[in-house]
Amino acid sequence: MPRFRRLITTLALTAALAAGLAACGDAASTPAAGAGGRLAVVATTTQVADFARNIGGDHVTVTQILKPNIDPHDYEPTPADITAIGAAKVVVKSGVGLEKWLDETIASAGFKGATVDASTGVPIRQGNGEEDQAAGDPHIWHNPRNAKVMAQNIEQAFAAADPPDAAVYERNLAAYSAKLDQLDADIQAKIGKLPAGDRKLVTNHDAFGYYIDRYRLEFVGSIIPSFDTSAELSAHDVDDIVAKIKQTGTKAVFSESSLPPKTAEAIARQAGVKVVAGEDALYGDTLGPEGSAGDTYLKMEEHNTDVIVQALGG
Known part of the structure; x- marks a missing residue:
């Protein structure tokens, strides 16, 4: 991808200049030390940034790269991103x-710290179509059991990078894991109230497979038939999903907060069903902005469940 490599080269030069300027200043004031001596962490997505804050508490400083409602599938890093990564410990x-x-x-930033892959140990769903991501379905956070594994991986990385505070991270993990267990139980109870024949889901793209598998919903299809929102949508795809909605008696089409709702609205009209959009849109790829119904992982999953149950059960 020549455009991407040109961008990385530009960012690398920017980072080198920033590093040189930082070296002339007070080392204690750089992000590597973290505010107040806290562990300097860079987290890529909104979800893992939220996990990192819950595990780290006031012993870490988390720089979050992806902002709320920004599609992570087609992101391009900024000079600020590469500078933050170069200064981080984790x-x-x-x-x-x-x-x-x-x-x-990471290579361009000259990062020397630890990189933690939060997906380690999570069972990965594989795709079926050519457009599906080769590595599998990346939307692992939509099962709270997976979120527990992700949080544990983060806790282990923090403890290794900051041994004096390891006990703090362990306590925070225990407290957060209990909340994830309660979330899982709450979702099961709410979905359990839906008649089995109404548990049919149509979304913007194939982002809810882990949720569907965990809570035994039926995946009718997605408007973009792929894990990746950058996949092309054809007229055949539109006709196919409209036909499936009619054939299965699906009650609603769910838009997602990080994607434009127009296509979902058009397909819902063609199929003669309601569209769920606006403030009720599902949080698929990202958390919501501060103050929204999905500004934390726990709130996001609760919001999604409440919207799904209301739309399909009403």
């Missing part, structure tokens, strides 16, 4: 090939 990534840009960015 980089946390979601994994499963989601951050296609990260390896070259």
Whole structure:
């Protein structure tokens, strides 16, 4: 990808200049030391950044690269990203090939710390179509059991990078894991109230497979038939999903917060069903902005479940 490599080269030059300027200043004030001596962490996605904050508490400083409602599938790093990575002690990534840009960015930044792949140990769903991501389905966070594994991987990385505070990270993990267990139980109870024949899901793209598998919903299809939102949508794809909605008696089409709702709205009209969009849109690829119904992982999954149950059960 020549455009990407040109961008990385530009970012590398920017990072080198920034590093040179930082070297002339007070080393204690650089992000590597972290604010107040805290562990300096860079987290790629909104989800792993939220996990990192819960595990690290006030013993870490987390720089989050992807902002809320920014599609992670087609992201390009900025000079600020490469500078932050170069100064960090730990980089946390979601994994499963989601951050296609990260390896070259880390190399360009001259990063010398630890990189933790939060997906390590998570059972990965594989795709069926040509457009599916070769590494598998990267949307692993939509099963709270997977989120527990991700949080544990982060805790282990923090403890290794900052041994004096290892006990703190262990306690924080235990507290957060209990919340994830409660979330899992709550979702099961809510979905369990839906009639089995109404548990049919149509979304913008194939982002909810782990959720569907965990809570035994039926995946009718997605508007973009791929794990990746950058996949091309054909007229045949549109006709196919409209036909499936009609054939299965699916009640709604769910838009996603990080994607434009127009196609979902058009397909819902053709199929004669309601579209769920706007403030009720599902949080698929990212958390929501601060103050929204999905500004933390726990709130995101609770919001998604409440919207799904209301739309399919109403």
